[in-house]
Amino acid sequence: xxxxxxxxxxxxxxVLFLLFCSSPVMAAAEGAVAPSSQGHVWWFWPLVLLxxxxxxGIFAVLGGVGGGVLFVPIISGFFPFHLDFVxxxxxxxxxxxxLAAGPGLLKMNLASLRLAIPVALIASACAxxxxxxxxxxxxxxxxxxxxxxxxxxxxxxxxxxxAEFPEVPKADKLSAALRIYGVYQEKSTGKTIxxxxxxxxxxxxxxxLIGVMAGMFGLGAGWANVxxxxxxxxxxxxxxxxxxxxxxxxxxxxxxxxYLNQGCVIPMMVVPSLVGxxxxxFVGVRILAVAKPTxxxxxxxxxLGFAGIKALSKGLxx
Amino acid sequence: MADQHKATLEAxxxxxxxxxxxxxxxxxxxxxxxxxxxxxAFGIMKPYIPLDQISHYWSMNVHDYLxxxxxxxxxxxxxxxxxxxxxxxxxxxxxxxxxxxxYLSIIPMLLRGxxxxxxxxAFLEALVLSLAASGILAVGH
Numbered sequence: 056x057x058x059x060x061x062x063x064x065x066x067x068x069x070v071l072f073l074l075f076c077s078s079p080v081m082a083a084a085e086g087a088v089a090p091s092s093q094g095h096v097w098w099f100w101p102l103v104l105l106x107x108x109x110x111x112g113i114f115a116v117l118g119g120v121g122g123g124v125l126f127v128p129i130i131s132g133f134f135p136f137h138l139d140f141v142x143x144x145x146x147x148x149x150x151x152x153x154l155a156a157g158p159g160l161l162k163m164n165l166a167s168l169r170l171a172i173p174v175a176l177i178a179s180a181c182a183x184x185x186x187x188x189x190x191x192x193x194x195x196x197x198x199x200x201x202x203x204x205x206x207x208x209x210x211x212x213x214x215x216x217x218a219e220f221p222e223v224p225k226a227d228k229l230s231a232a233l234r235i236y237g238v239y240q241e242k243s244t245g246k247t248i249x250x251x252x253x254x255x256x257x258x259x260x261x262x263x264l265i266g267v268m269a270g271m272f273g274l275g276a277g278w279a280n281v282x283x284x285x286x287x288x289x290x291x292x293x294x295x296x297x298x299x300x301x302x303x304x305x306x307x308x309x310x311x312x313x314y315l316n317q318g319c320v321i322p323m324m325v326v327p328s329l330v331g332x333x334x335x336x337f338v339g340v341r342i343l344a345v346a347k348p349t350x351x352x353x354x355x356x357x358x359l360g361f362a363g364i365k366a367l368s369k370g371l372x373x
Numbered sequence: 374m375a376d377q378h379k380a381t382l383e384a385x386x387x388x389x390x391x392x393x394x395x396x397x398x399x400x401x402x403x404x405x406x407x408x409x410x411x412x413x414a415f416g417i418m419k420p421y422i423p424l425d426q427i428s429h430y431w432s433m434n435v436h437d438y439l440x441x442x443x444x445x446x447x448x449x450x451x452x453x454x455x456x457x458x459x460x461x462x463x464x465x466x467x468x469x470x471x472x473x474x475x476y477l478s479i480i481p482m483l484l485r486g487x488x489x490x491x492x493x494x495a496f497l498e499a500l501v502l503s504l505a506a507s508g509i510l511a512v513g514h
Contacts, residue, residue: 097424100431135428139435147465151403154468158396164384168391172491176498183505194434233490238380247382304395305498308472312505315462315469316447318439322461323427326410329403 100135105327108148112335117346118355120212121303122332123149123275125355128205128362131198132369136324138194138201142273143319144328146311149275151329152336153303165297170235170252170290175302177259178266178276179309185270186313195370201272202367208278209360212352215282223289226251230288239294250291258288270310275303387479387486394478398471406464409457418457447508473502 108122111129115122127145131138160166189197226236236251252258261283269276280299284290290298314320384392412418422430422442430438439446444453453459476499483492504510 095428097427100428136431137434137438139438140431147468151399151468154395154399154402154471158392158399161388161392161395162384164382164388168385168388169491172494172498176494176501179498179505180501183501183510187510190435236380238382240382249380305472305502308469309502309505311469312502313510315465316506316508316510317435318444318446319435320462320465321427321431322410322413322458322465323424324431325465326406326461329406 101323101327104130104134104324105331108328108331109335109338112332112337113339113342114335114351114355114358115332116336116339117343117351119352120355120359121149121275121277121300122152122336123273123303123307124205124208124278125358125362126328126332127273128201128359128366130328131201132362132365138198139190139314139317139319140321140324142189143311143314144321144324145273145275146307146314147320147325148328148332149273149303150307150311152332153275153300153307155333157301157304160297160301163297164237164239165293166301167235167237167290167294167298169233169237170284170294170298171302171305173233173235174259174262174284174298175305178262178269178302178306181263181266182270182306182310183313185267185272186310187270188267189271189273190313190317190319195372197271197370198366199370202363202365202370204268204272204274205359205363205366209356209363211278211282212356212359216286217281217292218285219292220248220250221285221289221291223251223253225253227253227255229255237294239291241293248291250294252288252290254287254289258283261287266306269306270313273310273314276306277303387482390482391475391479394475395471398467398474402464402467402471404464405467406461409460409464413457413461416457418455418460420458421453421456422458446511470506473499473506476502 107129108126111125112122115125123145126148127141130136130145131141134141136144157166161168230236230252233255235255236249238247238249240247261279265276265279265283268274268279277296277299280302281292281295284295284298285292413420414424416424421444430442433441438444444450450459450462454463476495480492480495480499483489483495
């Protein structure tokens with residue numbers, strides 16, 4: 056019975072997404088990708104943004120991705136807002152989500168401050184560089200690179216494996232010196248898990264690239280943080296996911312300041328997006344209990360793939 | 374050496390302190406953001422860019438937007454807080470600034486625990502974020 060229910064919810068959400076894509080809201084959004092959005096009352100676009108980000112918030116939770124990674128390609132692809140403002144807003148959306156989740160994850164000792172501090176220092180410094188590169192490059196180049204990155208993320212989501220408890224035979228010298236290890240209790244089994252990490256220098260080196268990309272595209276970077284922390288450095292999946300979410304609150308802070316200081320923040324875009332994503336996330340968490348994650352994950356991958364192709368075509372001028 | 378610091382199920386004191394400040398800052402920032410947005414959207418304070426003209430600006434690139442609207446970059450928004458739209462930047466700045474306060478707050482605790490390496494790393498992070506927040510780093514199309 057629960058299985059039938061979960062499959063049903065997944066299918067209904069899939070239909071909801073298809074209806075959403077063909078709905079007047081998205082049609083209006085796509086049709087209005089024009090230099091100006093005259094002919095609408097001033098609250099039309101903020102309202103559409105609120106509705107779209109609400110749906111996005113639901114799918115972000117169900118698909119296990121951050122709001123930022125859905126927000127930037129979809130909003131820049133189908134809305135009349137310039138990519139500069141979409142990236143600024145996307146960073147604030149990702150930042151708010153991380154700020155909301157961070158304290159709880161730290162208190163539960165699932166997010167590790169000792170693991171996050173060295174990683175965040177590299178990623179946030181590089182996010183500043185990424186933000187500066189992204190704002191200096193012509194929009195079509197950033198949009199093309201964004202499309203390619205989003206398609207790359209889809210491939211990563213399809214192919215990347217996850218290891219709940221990766222085997223770490225021996226902590227490397229750097230992580231041992233920094234005392235990056237911990238203990239947490241796995242609620243589902245009641246087992247106490249001791250964890251440590253390895254390949255720390257290689258992992259830290261990858262965060263240079265992750266930071267640059269996060270700042271350049273305003274995406275948040277959970278999609279890259281988790282595989283590196285989990286598969287490369289060997290942190291357990293729960294620790295990786297929680298630490299990644301917390302990390303975004305630091306990485307996105309540095310990039311968000313660059314966008315804020317360059318004028319890429321329009322409150323009429325930011326607040327409806329934040330409210331929409333937050334409300335959608337609340338609903339998403341409730342649906343998560345009965346929905347079938349695999350179906351949802353494929354829907355999210357489909358959404359991202361579609362938005363990635365749209366960004367590519369927009370960047371290349373097709 | 375490392376065995377002297379055995380891991381426990383509970384989060385360390387600096388982690389708890391960090392989480393507490395982050396939580397308070399996040400709630401405070403969001404509250405301010407929602408209040409100031411209501412002031413802006415309901416027209417309680419006059420916006421710098423009239424609401425019916427905002428859609429002309431958001432499709433421009435940021436350089437053109439700043440030029441057409443005569444808006445200064447960096448902390449120029451502080452001088453425009455008398456306008457409803459710029460009032461929203463207070464909440465945004467709190468949300469973007471709380472992490473700096475978190476880092477600065479844990480430094481004394483790390484030093485008391487003789488964790489000099491992490492105290493230095495936390496200081497460097499606060500420095501990096503403050504540099505980003507300072508507005509010194511200028512870019513453009």
